[in-house]
Amino acid sequence: MPQPPTIPPLATEFRRLPGVTPGVESPELRLALRMMSLRRQVMLELVNEMDETVIDFTAPAHLSEAPLEVGSRLRELLGVSVQEQLEWRDEWQAWRRWREAVESLGVLVFQFPKVSLDQVRGVSLLKFPMPAIGINSKESAPGARIFTLLHEFLHIALAAGNEEKAALSESRNDTEWSNVERFAEEVASEIIIPENVLQSFLKRTSVARDSWDVPLVRSLAAKFRVTPLAMATRLRAAGQLSWRGYRDWRESWSQYLAMLKPAKGGFAHPVDKTLGRAGRPFTQLVIEALDGNRITAVQACRYLDLRFDHFDKLRANLREGPRAGQIPDDGD
Amino acid sequence: MYSLDTSFFMDWQARYYPLDLFPTLERNLVGMIGAGTCGAVELVKEEIDAVGTPGLRTWASSHSGLFLPMTPEVQIEAAAIEASYPELMDPKGLNESADAYVIALAKTKGWLVVSQETSVQE
Numbered sequence: 001m002p003q004p005p006t007i008p009p010l011a012t013e014f015r016r017l018p019g020v021t022p023g024v025e026s027p028e029l030r031l032a033l034r035m036m037s038l039r040r041q042v043m044l045e046l047v048n049e050m051d052e053t054v055i056d057f058t059a060p061a062h063l064s065e066a067p068l069e070v071g072s073r074l075r076e077l078l079g080v081s082v083q084e085q086l087e088w089r090d091e092w093q094a095w096r097r098w099r100e101a102v103e104s105l106g107v108l109v110f111q112f113p114k115v116s117l118d119q120v121r122g123v124s125l126l127k128f129p130m131p132a133i134g135i136n137s138k139e140s141a142p143g144a145r146i147f148t149l150l151h152e153f154l155h156i157a158l159a160a161g162n163e164e165k166a167a168l169s170e171s172r173n174d175t176e177w178s179n180v181e182r183f184a185e186e187v188a189s190e191i192i193i194p195e196n197v198l199q200s201f202l203k204r205t206s207v208a209r210d211s212w213d214v215p216l217v218r219s220l221a222a223k224f225r226v227t228p229l230a231m232a233t234r235l236r237a238a239g240q241l242s243w244r245g246y247r248d249w250r251e252s253w254s255q256y257l258a259m260l261k262p263a264k265g266g267f268a269h270p271v272d273k274t275l276g277r278a279g280r281p282f283t284q285l286v287i288e289a290l291d292g293n294r295i296t297a298v299q300a301c302r303y304l305d306l307r308f309d310h311f312d313k314l315r316a317n318l319r320e321g322p323r324a325g326q327i328p329d330d331g332d
Numbered sequence: 333m334y335s336l337d338t339s340f341f342m343d344w345q346a347r348y349y350p351l352d353l354f355p356t357l358e359r360n361l362v363g364m365i366g367a368g369t370c371g372a373v374e375l376v377k378e379e380i381d382a383v384g385t386p387g388l389r390t391w392a393s394s395h396s397g398l399f400l401p402m403t404p405e406v407q408i409e410a411a412a413i414e415a416s417y418p419e420l421m422d423p424k425g426l427n428e429s430a431d432a433y434v435i436a437l438a439k440t441k442g443w444l445v446v447s448q449e450t451s452v453q454e
Contacts (some may be wrong), residue, residue, distance in 0.1 A: 005418065005421070006423075007423045007424060031426075034424065034426065035426065037424060038422075038426060039424065040352055041424060119418070230422035293448070296337075296338075296339035296405075296447075296448050296449060297339060297342035297343065297346065297383070297448070298338045298339050298342060298383055299346060301382075301383030302383065302426075302427055307382075307384070307385070308346050308384060308385050309341060309346075309384055309385040309386060313377055325454050
């Protein structure tokens, strides 16, 4: 070509990330963002090619609203009932269901590997239609992935409400931005653990303020399929823990974690990695496009980052759903 | 007299006409390779290695005469094709597509392109 093609900077797509300067992202993060952007673009092209309908994201949020109010409204839209939540058999089922709920509102949910957690836990592409959320798959606890997912979901809702712009255009100072992040955390927390449900649980317990120890918080967290840390944060917001009590609890929690043996490793199957990273809606559409001869097998393999010999297994998984005991993608 | 695209190999061996069920097809193609009446650019081999089934990768490696070097003539022609049809390249893409080189090989040798790619209308 006579000159290099021009492509807009990545920072015109992704949201502002604490500690990440637009334009100087790490190579690993840039690759993850490019993959997300590419998949979103492919999804839009395939939806158009296959005469499918794009689901418009219609759940704006505003910083002037009360976090409880926004959280309650978004939870209603997500369609996850409290009864359903309390019946989930484990946190992985919870993660899949929350992800599906977010996807059903026209948001693509991807996972990305090889980026350290201290860089970023989650990120969003604030592009409409079909905004995209990326979750760092190094996050081993599914409960933590859920919190990050809903935190990012709120950033997309804020962007839809013209309250937030992509990183390159975001001009708030650090303090102002911290307030946005805190708002997102409070809303995410309310979505996962609604205030009224939490209060009904608390009425049935006789734990005094600041008397929440690690086993008690773990027990309550397990009911909601969230991490104990998220539950402790929620208890602090609900007034069950003072700031001092919260700090003491976190200290105990850190000691507890340090005593645990490292989690058993394992290798996720390439099909599970593809489904985890690309998501079911994207994967399903790529397979349909391949079967309809709208794309080649080479393109399908590239889009899904999967060799063709795994496609039969992929199809079976799409038909039958996730298997019990499968090893999740650990982000490496 | 055919420039073969990666999708040709994938559809042949991995999707529709496996070697054990269609031995004559393979025999005829190997004959064409020997006669020099078909070929594929090296980028096609790279794509096969990246996405192909184990059987196809092994087959491609054992028929290395099929894959032709990307001569300066082919590269210049491919660059001209990409300049005229920029949609063949995705600037956001993470992998280089062989499409322009497959066409360039056909053009420089006066061959036909064999590909699975279809137009939207089809």
